[in-house]
Amino acid sequence: MELTRRVFLKSSGIALLGFSALPGFLTRAVAASQPTGSRRKILVVLFQRGALDGLNAVVPYGETNYYRLRPTIAIPRPQRGNRETALDLDGFFGLHPALEPLVPLFSNRELAIVHAVGSPAYTRSHFDAQDYMESGTPGQKSTVDGWLNRHLQASDAERSEQQGNSPFRAVALSPALPRTLAGAAPAVALADVRQFQVLAPQTVVGGFETMYAQAVDQALRGVGQEMFEAMDLLRRNNPARYQPENGAEYPRSRFGQSLLQVAQLIKADIGLECAFLDSGGWDHHVNEGGVQGPLANLLRDLAQGLAAFHRDLGERMDDVVLVTMSEFGRTVHENGNRGTDHGTATCFLVLGGTVRGGKVYGPWPGLDRGQLFEGRDLALTTDFRVVLSELIARHLGNTRLDVVFPGFPADPKSFLGLLRG
Amino acid sequence: MRTRNSVAGRRPFISERLLAAGLLLCGLGLLTLVVPCLRAQQPAAKAPAWAGRLPITELTEEEAILHALNRLGYGPRPGEVERIRAQGLETWIHAQLHPEQIHDAAVARRLERYPTLTMSSGQLLEEFPNPARAARRMGISVEEYRRRMQERRSGSGEASRLTLAQDPTRYTEIRLPGRITAELAMAKLTRAIYSERQLAEVLADFWFNHFNVFAGKGADRWLITSYERDAIRPHVLGKFRDLLGATAEHPAMLFYLDNWLSVDPKASERLEQELARRRELFRQRFGDAPRRSPRGEPFDPFFVVQRQGRMANDPRQLDRQPPAVPGNLPAGQQRARRGLNENYARELLELHTLGVDGGYTQQDILEVARAFTGWTLRALSSDPEFYFDARLHDPGEKVVLGQKIRHGGKKDGEAVLDLLVRHPSTARFIATKLARRFVADHPPDSLVARMAETFQKTDGEIRAVVQTMVYSPEFWSRQAYRAKIKKPFELVASAVRALGAEVEVPLLLVSWVERIGEPLYQCQPPTGYSDRAEAWVNTGALLNRLNFAIALAANRLRGVRVDLSGLLARTDPRDPRAVLDRAVEQFLAGQIAPETRATLERQLEDPQVRQAVLDDPLREINTSLVVGLVLGAPEFQRR
Incomplete structure (x- = not known):
């Protein structure tokens, strides 16, 4: 009699007995679905496509040049009680007022900011800059896989077979797999976890499953198995009925709902280790706005989402680090259309229970004319790979940084000290 | 192995014969005469009689017909295998290679549903204006405009709850620019499903993809209808040079890869000198009275370019924004000086012709970019068209792939295209991509080499290259059969x-x-x-x-x-x-x-x-x- 995995997983007692005689992917799925003593560490990567204006998100209000070069879109210096001004962080930097929900996270030291960070490829093309940042190899167009996938590959090599991998180990909340997660290690792309199912009678689904398990085409067979494993795991967690905890309220935006689904996958304990999501619309060449406006709206969405995620996960934030990134920053001076053009460095946010937060990291290059990159951009002082290397090594425990960022000397001494312990 | 050897040995013979066949077909257009005469030349090969001159030795007749339908078309329809069997596979393939001879009125009638297909870019801009501009003209906010458009579409009451998923026929009520891409995509499916000119359809997809333009980039949504219709489709089986030239000059490509913004950096200097000279002349004749354009702006083509840029529907989507001059002029007074933009030059070499390993350098990219300065467009927001602006062109000598180009003017760009089409890397790159689409993810070298040879010999005749492919045993090999995953x-x-x-x-x-x-x-x-x-x-x-x-x-x-x-x-x-x-x-x-x-x-x-x-x-x-x-x-x- 053929034992389908669904039956098999439901009765995990049998599962443990028959462990060795079963195909690898079954044991992996079971191993991954077992509650383990030490919970997995999880990295969530948020890519802000279009180039975030780091200078209006985390405002260097201590710079007079900031106000001189941005006559109409600058965020005013902090004024107590005035909601239309920057929210002071440390006497020099302040948050955009739309990021107000992040203030408590910064105060209780779970949110760190890295400023003047970016990619040393120095291209001002969205295509190229995103490509370089996602591949993790600035200047190298021929790299085939993404840095996060190479992390999966590298840590795979060090794992024992028994530890196993869940089909949900790496998930992108998008219709197609992003460059960051592309590569040899399995990763799932899904636009919506609630729709991750075959809409047919259960027996037909079973028929598909068997056909793909026997498919002659190796690629189809492998992907078919991954897909049905993923569906099984997800179904048992009933994604449609998810309720955020602790009164967390996610924004209704695509970004907010994607973040909610990441939280859901984390809490389902189905082996999530890396999650990727992206948000668009950060490319403000025209009418960027200051305290109010299109950028402010996007920042509000971002802050509300992150705050809800933090609240929803509660104690689980100890296992989670979320990092935001964007392909480059924007010109320091505003342009003739009350917007900003493509620049160089920007700021990343790092959020998590083990983050040494409450601080703006990275050497500040200054905004004097001579300090600007090519006379126009916030200069880059921290390579984005330094930030990611630290998270991969210290949070995910993968020491093969030479594989993740080939050709980049990720010396732990260069780490910023973003994580505690 | 044996097959490959015999193929290699026959290669020159095949090419000559193909050339002869091509000439005959073009000259006479008399299929009935040609086929028997070619068949007579066929050496005593293993290929069965039903295969005609096609080198099919490993597939059955039914498999070969299915293979042809799956590779040269979008798969079999009910009864189609039998129809082709009756007609003869080679006859069907011959017709596919000469789609103009195929009667295709049924699909033409189906396409009448999509009025945007025949509109010019200017008409499309008029009929489906950019919401931001339309709202401004009407003196309302963009949100209000979208709301009104939405209302017009959904009507009121019961009907408004109907979505397009429930009643897709109501797409005709869409008055937003999204309608254009939707119709284009529906037309593409309609043709793939119903057109008898299947190979032409596959090639239209192939070439559009080869010369890809993204509909979501700013003004391109109004331009791609014309791009596919006027630049791609007329040349899918024609001369590669014509196809390349048509894409290079099309506003959709000029906008997508930013060449319309590429300007000789020294042009501003020249212009200022010219202005100073004229001012001096003016002063000498009429004294010091200030002279202004009717708009009160000094004439300056750079300024014109920038204003066009601002009108370009959604400049936020302008990718690869050329660097603006740094400075701290007050907002509104700063005038961006456009410079050289290498974007098109790079992709022209890397993606359109030579291929990434085609043997060019960064310096070549720069020189090509210089050659294409002045290839720009005008009336982007009303009736976009290509034009060559000599004032923005770098007239100096260029050295591309070791060859000097010094015509000056638009001919510089033309000369670059000529040069690229004749380069062996281009022949190889195009042959590889065609073979990858039609034969296998990793196509056999022997096949690619033969196709590249035809490309060079015929000066880039796409029909001849495809014909070489179809008349190669690798196309009909057991290994290639059902080996491609469907997109x-x-x-x-x-x-x-x-x-x-x-x-x-x-x-x-x-x-x-x-x-x-x-x-x-x-x-x-x-x-x-x-x-x-x-x-x-x-x-x-x-x-x-x-x-x-x-x-x-x-x-x-x-x-x-x-x-x-x-x-x-x-x-x-x-x-x-x-x-x-x-x-x-x-x-x-x-x-x-x-x-x-x-x-x-x-x-x-x-x-x-x-x-x-x-x-x-x-x-x-x-x-x-x-x-x-x-x-x-x-x-x-x-x-």
Whole structure:
């Protein structure tokens, strides 16, 4: 009699007995679905496509040049009680007022900011800059896989077979797999976890499953198995009925709902280790706005989402680090259309229970004319790979940084000290 | 091995013969004369009589016909294999290579549904204006404009609750620019499904993808209709040089890869000198009275370019914004000075002609970019068209791939294109890409070499290159048979064709192509979509392939009518095995792994597949589930 995995997983007692005689992917799925003593560490990567204006998100209000070069879109210096001004962080930097929900996270030291960070490829093309940042190899167009996938590959090599991998180990909340997660290690792309199912009678689904398990085409067979494993795991967690905890309220935006689904996958304990999501619309060449406006709206969405995620996960934030990134920053001076053009460095946010937060990291290059990159951009002082290397090594425990960022000397001494312990 | 050797030995002979054939065909156009005469030349090969001159030794006749339909077209329709068998495979292929000779009125009638297809870019801008501009003209906010457009579409009351998914025919009420891309995508599916000129359709997809333009980039949404119609389609089987030239001059490409903004950095200096000279002349003649343009602005083509840029519908989407001059002029007074933009030059070499390893340097890119300065466009927001602006052109000598170019003016760019088309790397790159699309993800070197040779010998005759491919044994090898994973577009088109479905409005099919991973006209990078399996096989996409198969077979897609009973006629709906056999025969040409068949047969026993009709002991089978399973089977994912 053929034992389908669904039956098999439901009765995990049998599962443990028959462990060795079963195909690898079954044991992996079971191993991954077992509650383990030490919970997995999880990295969530948020890519802000279009180039975030780091200078209006985390405002260097201590710079007079900031106000001189941005006559109409600058965020005013902090004024107590005035909601239309920057929210002071440390006497020099302040948050955009739309990021107000992040203030408590910064105060209780779970949110760190890295400023003047970016990619040393120095291209001002969205295509190229995103490509370089996602591949993790600035200047190298021929790299085939993404840095996060190479992390999966590298840590795979060090794992024992028994530890196993869940089909949900790496998930992108998008219709197609992003460059960051592309590569040899399995990763799932899904636009919506609630729709991750075959809409047919259960027996037909079973028929598909068997056909793909026997498919002659190796690629189809492998992907078919991954897909049905993923569906099984997800179904048992009933994604449609998810309720955020602790009164967390996610924004209704695509970004907010994607973040909610990441939280859901984390809490389902189905082996999530890396999650990727992206948000668009950060490319403000025209009418960027200051305290109010299109950028402010996007920042509000971002802050509300992150705050809800933090609240929803509660104690689980100890296992989670979320990092935001964007392909480059924007010109320091505003342009003739009350917007900003493509620049160089920007700021990343790092959020998590083990983050040494409450601080703006990275050497500040200054905004004097001579300090600007090519006379126009916030200069880059921290390579984005330094930030990611630290998270991969210290949070995910993968020491093969030479594989993740080939050709980049990720010396732990260069780490910023973003994580505690 | 033996086959390959014999092929290599025959190579010159084949090419000569092809050339002769090409000349004959073009000159006489008399198929009936040519085919027998070619056949007479055929050496005593293993190829069976039905194959004619086609070097088919490893496939049966039915397999060869299916292979041709799957590779040179979007898969078989009911009865098509028999039709081609009667006609002769080689005759069918000959006709495909000369689509202008194929009567295709039925599809033309279906395309009449889509009025945007025949409109100029200017008309499209007029009919489907950018919401921001339209709102400004009406003196209302963009939100208000969108709301009014929405209202006009959905009417009021009961009807407003209908969505396009429920009633796709209502797309005609859309007055927003999204209508243009939607119609283009629906037309593309309509042609793939119904056109008799199947090879031309596959090539239209191939060349658009090769010279990809992203509909979502700013003004391009109003430009791609003309781009596909005027730059791509006329040349799909023509001269590569004509195709390349047409794309280089089309506003869609000039805008997408930013060449319209590329300006000789020294042009501003020249211009200022010229202005100073004129001012001096003016002063000498008329004294010091200030002279202004009617708009009160000093004349300056750079300023003009910038204003056009601002009008370019959505400058936020302007990718690769050329660096502006740093400075701290007050807002509004700062004038961006455009400089050289290498974007088009780089992709022209890397993606359109030589290929990434084609042997060019960064300096070549720079020189090519210089040659194309002044290739710009005008009236971007009203009636966009290409024009060459000599004032923005770098007149100096350029050295591209070691060759000097010093015509000056528009001819510089033309000379670069001529040079690139004749370069052996281009022949090899185009041959490789064609072979990858039509034959295998990793096509045999022998085949690519032969196709590249034809490309060079014919000075880039696409028809001759495709003909060389089809008349190569590698095309018909067992190894190549059913070896390609269908792209999402190919899957959807082939499934609809297999079912002989009647498509009234393919809007939902368009959205399925997108969900399976290939949003039409929405490929952002200039690389276009991949022609390799790994790009298309992932969990999310596979899930949607299965869901599409189920939904289509169950007749759940509005605007698409599937009649399974007609299709499975002559089978007893109460005999599950007969239904399955017929479905497997019909959709997979009977070619199915024994394991897949066993699985399908087990499904037949299931009560949900056997419809429960309480008072009828002989229950009918749920044919749509069986057909859905067959269309979702691994076998149907390949072509």
